[in-house]
Amino acid sequence: xxxxxxxxxxxxxxxxxxxxxxxxxxxxxxxxxxxxxxxxxxxxxxxxxxxxxxxxxxxxxxxxxxxxxxxxxxxxxxxxxxxxxxxxxxxxxxxxxxxxxxxxxxxxxxxxxxxxxxxxxxxxxxxxxxxxxxxxxxxxxxxxxxxxxxxxxxxxxxxxxxxxxxxxxxxxxxxxxxxxxxxxxxxxxxxxxxxxxxxxxxxxxxxxxxxxxxxxxxxxxxxxxxxxxxxxxxxxxxxxxxxxxxxxxxxxxxxxxxxxxxxxxxxxxxxxxxxxxxxxxxxxxxxxxxxxxxxxxxxxxxxxxxxxxxxxxxxxxxxxxxxxxxxxxxxxxxxxxxxxxxxxxxxxxxxxxxxxxxxxxxxxxxxxxxxxxxxxxxxxxxxxxxxxxxxxxxxxxxxxxxxxxxxxxxxxxxxxxxxxxxxxxxxxxxxxxxxxxxxxxxxxxxxxxxxxxxxxxxxxxxxxxxxxxxxxxxxxxxxxxxxxxxxxxxxxxxxxxxxxxxxxxxxxxxxxxxxxxxxxxxxxxxxxxxxxxxxxxxxxxxxxxxxxxxxxxxxxxxxxxxxxxxxxxxxxxxxxxxxxxxxxxxxxxxxxxxxxxxxx
Amino acid sequence: xxxxxxxxxxxxxxxxxxxxxxxxxxxxxxxxxxxxxxxxxxxxxxxxxxxxxxxxxxxxxxxxxxxxxxxxxxxxxxxxxxxxxxxxxxxxxxxxxxxxxxxxxxxxxxxxxxxxxxxxxxxxxxxxxxxxxxxxxxxxxxxxxxxxxxxxxxxxxxxxxxxxxxxxxxxxxxxxxxxxxxxxxxxxxxxxxxxxxxxxxxxxxxxxxxxxxxxxxxxxxxxxxxxxxxxxxxxxxxxxxxxxxxxxxxxxxxxxxxxxxxxxxxxx
Ligand code: HEM
Ligand code: SF4
Numbered sequence: 001x002x003x004x005x006x007x008x009x010x011x012x013x014x015x016x017x018x019x020x021x022x023x024x025x026x027x028x029x030x031x032x033x034x035x036x037x038x039x040x041x042x043x044x045x046x047x048x049x050x051x052x053x054x055x056x057x058x059x060x061x062x063x064x065x066x067x068x069x070x071x072x073x074x075x076x077x078x079x080x081x082x083x084x085x086x087x088x089x090x091x092x093x094x095x096x097x098x099x100x101x102x103x104x105x106x107x108x109x110x111x112x113x114x115x116x117x118x119x120x121x122x123x124x125x126x127x128x129x130x131x132x133x134x135x136x137x138x139x140x141x142x143x144x145x146x147x148x149x150x151x152x153x154x155x156x157x158x159x160x161x162x163x164x165x166x167x168x169x170x171x172x173x174x175x176x177x178x179x180x181x182x183x184x185x186x187x188x189x190x191x192x193x194x195x196x197x198x199x200x201x202x203x204x205x206x207x208x209x210x211x212x213x214x215x216x217x218x219x220x221x222x223x224x225x226x227x228x229x230x231x232x233x234x235x236x237x238x239x240x241x242x243x244x245x246x247x248x249x250x251x252x253x254x255x256x257x258x259x260x261x262x263x264x265x266x267x268x269x270x271x272x273x274x275x276x277x278x279x280x281x282x283x284x285x286x287x288x289x290x291x292x293x294x295x296x297x298x299x300x301x302x303x304x305x306x307x308x309x310x311x312x313x314x315x316x317x318x319x320x321x322x323x324x325x326x327x328x329x330x331x332x333x334x335x336x337x338x339x340x341x342x343x344x345x346x347x348x349x350x351x352x353x354x355x356x357x358x359x360x361x362x363x364x365x366x367x368x369x370x371x372x373x374x375x376x377x378x379x380x381x382x383x384x385x386x387x388x389x390x391x392x393x394x395x396x397x398x399x400x401x402x403x404x405x406x407x408x409x410x411x412x413x414x415x416x417x418x419x420x421x422x423x424x425x426x427x428x429x430x431x432x433x434x435x436x437x438x439x440x441x442x443x444x445x446x447x448x449x450x451x452x453x454x455x456x457x458x459x460x461x462x463x464x465x466x467x468x469x470x471x472x473x474x475x476x477x478x479x480x481x482x483x484x485x486x487x488x489x490x491x492x493x494x495x496x497x498x499x500x501x502x503x504x505x506x507x508x509x510x511x512x513x514x515x516x517x518x519x520x521x522x523x524x525x526x527x528x529x530x531x532x533x534x535x536x537x538x539x540x541x542x543x544x545x546x547x548x549x550x551x552x553x554x555x556x557x558x559x560x561x562x563x564x565x566x567x568x569x570x571x572x573x574x575x576x577x578x579x580x581x582x583x584x585x586x587x588x589x590x591x592x593x594x595x596x597x598x599x600x
Numbered sequence: 601x602x603x604x605x606x607x608x609x610x611x612x613x614x615x616x617x618x619x620x621x622x623x624x625x626x627x628x629x630x631x632x633x634x635x636x637x638x639x640x641x642x643x644x645x646x647x648x649x650x651x652x653x654x655x656x657x658x659x660x661x662x663x664x665x666x667x668x669x670x671x672x673x674x675x676x677x678x679x680x681x682x683x684x685x686x687x688x689x690x691x692x693x694x695x696x697x698x699x700x701x702x703x704x705x706x707x708x709x710x711x712x713x714x715x716x717x718x719x720x721x722x723x724x725x726x727x728x729x730x731x732x733x734x735x736x737x738x739x740x741x742x743x744x745x746x747x748x749x750x751x752x753x754x755x756x757x758x759x760x761x762x763x764x765x766x767x768x769x770x771x772x773x774x775x776x777x778x779x780x781x782x783x784x785x786x787x788x789x790x791x792x793x794x795x796x797x798x799x800x801x802x803x804x805x806x807x808x809x810x811x812x813x814x815x816x817x818x819x820x821x822x823x824x825x826x827x828x829x830x831x832x833x834x835x836x837x838x839x840x841x842x843x844x845x846x847x848x849x850x851x852x853x854x855x856x857x858x859x860x861x862x863x864x865x866x867x868x
Contacts, residue, residue, distance in 0.1 A: 029802050032802070033802075033804070036804065057860075058859065058860040059857075059858065059859045059860060060857065085781075088763075088779070088781040089779065089781045089782045090779075090782065091764060092763070092764045092765050092862065092865060092866055093763055093764070093765070093781075093866065093868070094865060094866045094867040094868065096865065106862070106865050107764055107765075107768065107862055107865075109777070109803075111802045111803045111804070112782075112799075112802065112803075114802060115798070115799065115802065347867065348867060351865060351866065351867035352867050353866075353867045353868055356867065418865070419861070420859075420860060420861045421860065421861045421862055421863075421864045421865040422860060422862065422865060429861045429864060431861070431864050431865065432861060432864040435864070582861075583861075583864070584861040584863065584864045585861060592859045
């Protein structure tokens with residue numbers, strides 16, 4: 001192995017912003033006590049708990065899930081080490097990287113949550129407003145700043161918005177949660193499926209190049225999903241804050257506070273109609289601007305991050321480790337900065353052990369010239385500014401630590417929400433299913449198949465879409481099915497979802513019993529291979545199929561249904577008992593749910 | 601001979617031990633494997649692989665071990681390991697159980713001792729066998745029978761020190777979970793006193809409670825918890841030394857967190 005002793009490393013890079021407030025930890029401990037003594041009622045406590053980033057846990061009041069916010073996804077080595085320690089002390093010894101750049105600790109005893117908050121404050125992190133009716137973690141593409149197709153780096157703006165909104169009185173009691181996503185380019189972000197999505201633009205105005213954004217409003221996934229609308233041709237950066245505030249104020253004033261299942265902003269947009277909503281936003285912005293221009297300003301820090309390649313740890317003479325080419329092809333993206341790469345670390349459904357977190361921290365120190373990492377959008381971690389010459393040695397290090405799973409940038413890295421591993425609303429074990437699908441794909445070397453590369457598989461454990469199934473090429477959400485008197489986990493499959501410039505929600509195609517999901521996916525891939533055009537990808541082909549534009553043997557979704565029909569018919573219990581059990585369970589399936597709190 | 605620290609706390613600070621290293625009267629016990637010990641240990645330490653004690657942990661056997669290590673009734677003893685203090689806790693507890701009074705847990709592991717730059721050596725000290733009496737200390741030990749009898753008592757708290765997932769899957773009914781990892785702090789095997797008190801306070805555990813700790817099989821992880829509780833002066837703590845393994849083999853009742861697939865969240 002190509003590691004050598006090296007001179008002492010430079011000190012850890014420090015983040016520019018401290019998100020924590022220590023007092024909140026003590027208050028939380030006090031409040032839990034009052035709640036346990038019955039001095040605070042259940043609903044009030046729940047609101048408070050969610051405001052501070054602690055979700056409830058499946059079928060119990062004793063545990064919480066702590067969602068640690070990572071604004072713009074920027075995470076530093078010593079923060080990862082702290083989270084490793086916290087996961088061992090207060091959680092299950094693993095942590096979870098979410099689809100919204102949060103890091104989650106599950107099965108934490110409610111009484112211990114304040115200890116986690118204390119420790120997070122030691123490293124400048126917070127879980128404040130990670131749940132509840134607040135502005136949730138502000139996301140930014142993990143490739144912002146290094147993407148070849150980006151116009152400018154949105155990261156400083158994402159951080160500034162996050163900083164402005166956190167603990168801001170205007171965001172403490174919104175009708176419902178509110179999400180911002182910034183991106184680098186259309187391909188790498190998810191700007192059309194959130195309340196406010198932002199794409200950097202530069203426009204020449206009066207001979208002057210001005211920075212700004214294309215802003216998309218009113219998108220979102222859930223029981224009913226919508227694609228966002230573009231507010232105007234170009235929003236200059238000076239108007240970023242006013243526009244954001246205008247949108248939040250309108251939502252705050254007009255959003256539905258009664259009907260819990262229809263109170264995301266997208267319903268308001270849908271009810272009013274886009275044009276009316278658009279006009280309201282533009283008018284409100286004028287008011288905000290007129291009344292607040294002197295007082296409020298975003299604190300944007302565009303000073304460049306220091307890029308300094310760590311002392312080389314690579315041994316030129318080392319041989320190429322096994323599997324390097326496959327890994328490089330499926331996990332490494334070249335940056336716009338020549339000689340540098342962004343390395344994606346794939347995890348199974350976002351899960352990582354405490355020891356692996358510590359290894360990631362060390363690997364960042366040893367290989368990243370920017371000295372920190374970014375959380376990805378697909379339950380993964382991205383280490384950027386890795387020099388070409390260091391890739392092989394880094395790969396060896398990743399292998400040693402079980403972190404070199406291939407296929408991160410491909411269809412093999414299936415996303416799965418928590419499902420029955422911890423979520424109160426879950427109907428199925430979507431989390432484990434995502435792992436099973438990924439294992440199968442890697443076993444079949446599907447990650448190396450260029451035809452499959454730009455497709456995705458995403459799985460939710462119920463219709464609420466936390467696994468983002470509607471924007472997947474092949475998406476699933478969990479439910480229960482019945483055959484004769486027995487229940488089995490039964491997923492609804494949607495095809496053709498996309499989140500790029502022609503974002504589209506997947507087309508419900510069929511219900512697929514859990515133990516048939518892998519065979520059905522394989523069947524669809526087989527049909528694609530038989531019928532594809534030479535330069536087709538699976539995503540393109542499915543897009544034609546769901547739109548009825550495909551001219552081969554498979555002309556539309558109905559043909560797919562026919563083809564998979566024989567696979568999905570339930571067998572008799574006696575013939576195949578396993579069919580009636582969910583993954584991770586050895587007893588017959590039945591649905592159990594607790595009180596959901598997505599709306600709390 | 602005076603005791604090594606003024607309080608009767610069963611923990612000794614590494615700095616204090618270092619100052620006393622040259623005092624031949626102290627018996628320092630290294631609870632790692634023989635091979636590890638041979639490669640270097642705290643100066644003057646003798647070796648007692650934990651397996652040897654676990655092989656037969658009857659009072660007579662513990663007595664013999666003590667005597668062979670040159671420990672008489674009033675020899676000051678300090679114990680350390682490299683397993684976050686869990687193995688050494690078990691040895692300290694065994695000696696206290698047979699009535700040894702001046703025995704203490706070193707507050708750092710061997711690795712941490714080395715990181716501090718303190719003295720180590722490969723020299724094996726000569727041991728002069730001694731005589732030790734047996735005067736059982738029954739109030740620090742809990743049996744399955746005892747546990748079953750008192751577990752419904754209001755003032756009794758049972759603490760399971762295994763990892764969270766193991767606890768969720770099965771535990772003694774009524775037990776609460778404080779994973780052993782919760783007990784340490786950076787660079788020390790135990791939390792600060794203040795940190796330990798806060799943990800208990802948050803959990804609503806009264807310092808007047810009778811606390812019984814247990815873990816997976818031999819009372820090591822729960823031994824550490826025993827001393828974490830002792831370190832803040834909790835008077836009534838007992839170690840259920842044969843722990844969950846015995847509990848299960850006796851087919852005693854077991855509780856489980858139902859209807860959730862928490863194991864699938866683990867990346868192990
Ligand atoms: C009606 C209730 C809920 C709705 C509509 C909802 C909606 C969503 C959506 C749309 C996402 C995807 C992220 C994005 O916005 O792009 C998400 C993520 C997530 N949600 Fe929910 N959610 C609900 C309840 C819950 C509950 C009860 C839990 C469990 C405590 C939960 C846990 C999560 C997790 C863990 C993620 C991140 C996915 C991952 O990486 O694991 N959600 N949620
Ligand atoms: S999609 Fe359903 S099962 Fe999955 S985390 Fe969201 S609410 Fe829970």
